[in-house]
Amino acid sequence: MTKRKSERSSYHHGNLKEALLQAARELINDKGTHGFTLAEAARHAGVSPAAPYRHFKDRNEILGALAIEGFERFAVALEVAWEGGRPDAITAFTRVGRAYLVFARDDPAAYKAMFEAGITLDEAPGLRLVSGRAFDVLRTSASAIVERIPVVQRPPVDLMGFHIWALSHGTATLFAERSLGRGRVPISADDVLESGVLIYLRGLGVLPLLDE
Amino acid sequence: MTKRKSERSSYHHGNLKEALLQAARELINDKGTHGFTLAEAARHAGVSPAAPYRHFKDRNEILGALAIEGFERFAVALEVAWEGGRPDAITAFTRVGRAYLVFARDDPAAYKAMFEAGITLDEAPGLRLVSGRAFDVLRTSASAIVERIPVVQRPPVDLMGFHIWALSHGTATLFAERSLGRGRVPISADDVLESGVLIYLRGLGVLPLLDE
DNA sequence: TGTACATCAGTGAACGCGCGTTCACTGATGTAC
């Protein structure tokens, strides 16, 4: 929660822009991207409904800002997890997968702004750049993974990146929606992603098969 | 488009319930689950805004009805694609994956109602049953697939189902959002899913590795 | 250090809008006899 009007002494807020972003995060956590309203964010920050317009063009701009900032932190989180592929590509790759799920779980507001808000590139021109940066971590790690198999057997790196992205995204969103929770079996998102990735890597030939 | 008021001669609509569902589908196609309003659906069907309440308790009930009916058709589509696992499990399995994407692409309104509307089981009590039926197709086919490998090497069937579901769902939603389209590479959803599934099946040992 | 003034970052009232839902009602249809 950010400071309420009553808690604010001066006429100026001091840090309204950040306070609005933070309020937006909390609201999106509670009600999703579409449930978020500028008016409520302003109330949370303790300012009048007109105040946000000093910092954002309109409602979409605040969502776009959240998405961009989210992708930045997302890219950093994946880069940190990758850690140059140390100690080996497989270990680091698994770490990246876990970091993906951790991000989606710990910061669902950012994740939703990034993937569910339906922000167009016009509204947030930096999106392509910064989402590309996150994807590049997947590409880099995919590339390192397939280095150990013969060139002719390597799938295109972009395709591999998509496989991993799709599996991670699918896992994250299905568990977030609790679509899987509807079922009976108690399996965690981490288990699904990690075992799925292991089988996938075996299929690439970069991990031994079980019967070998 | 369903019949407008002017096109309707009698006081009674005759088939309002289905007309409202159809209008809802069209609206969700255009604006997503959250953009759909009862009032606009009523206008599309050419009736007053109060009329829908003769057929649905409230707005959520119409979304729930769409989700349930969507899951029913989804389950049927997957069952038809599976076709008893003929001519062989792998072929049929690949067909199921394609059917998954086709459904998500051809009927995005149903898919969104099923996975993005955030309907709770209280609001649509039949959801668990009917979504379970769809998942059962994935479990059945996963089960048939692993029959050819030794029992000790088989991953739990539910886990396999989740892998496939997550990969399919991730592919479908990423391409629907055009998150991937933001990138530069022109790869189709079908390519991503099919190649991903092939690698995954190799990892299970049910398909030969490339170097064998 | 003091003062005049420009600029910044808020206010609060108002706007038009469309929504979900309720209500008493009424026209049309179906049924019992």
Add this chain to the structure above:
DNA sequence: TGTACATCAGTGAACGCGCGTTCACTGATGTAC
């Protein structure tokens, strides 16, 4: 076949609500001299 009546499936007006956004405004802050 005709009639009385219950039931069904609509109407349209109204409600309270909260939203996004604009506007003229004003208090606070920063700066030039």
